[in-house]
Amino acid sequence: MKKITLILAVIVLLISVLPSSFATAKSKPKKMTVSATAYCEMGRTATGYNYKKHPKAKAIAVDPRVIPLGSKVYIPGYGYAIARDTGGRIKGKIIDVHFKTRKQAIKWGRKKIKIRVYRH
Template sequence: MKKILMTLAVAILIISGMSNSVEAQTKTKTIKVSATAYCEMGRTATGYNLKKHPKAKVIAVDPRVIPLGSKVKIPGYGTAIARDTGGYIKGKIIDVHFKTRHQALKWGRKHIKIKVYKKK
């Protein structure tokens, strides 16, 4: 019985240490950006098919500011993945993807603070 309890205690310590190390590897940074919107339904710069995934939350970014593949929390939109780039997306500008033109026009242009989650 003592061996079982000891093994269980060690397993719990190992598992709790793993969850802390995963949290420690994720860091965030807050950036002020100008956010516009678009409604293309083709493939993104990373090859992601928006036609197959019309409800996906995707943004276009300047990869020098926000790395492609980063998870980004955007007020009023939710959590998106940086999967696209654009000719006019330079510096601290993001382009938020919407399924319809109406939704994109309703978004307009906003100056907001976003939270970028990235792995160390």
């Protein structure tokens, strides 16, 4: 009886550890080089996110075939952002980085950068 209880305890422990190790492997970022431009829209995104309610939100517009909506992305010089929007001219490895003001967006300009994408 003690052996069976011990075996069951070991099995439960192993099962509880497996999902966390899978999550670690799943959260490894995908690195890619993209063309990054900027925009300063203060309305709603394609996912319904409201910039007026969250003006300090860090978000990007993406081609969802390349970067899934909802993904967390690290952008050098900007920080972590969430892929919350799409755009008619955003095709392939192009992202639009959201800024609160037009002045900030113009200062960012357009640049090629290496980003890290963490799938949601």
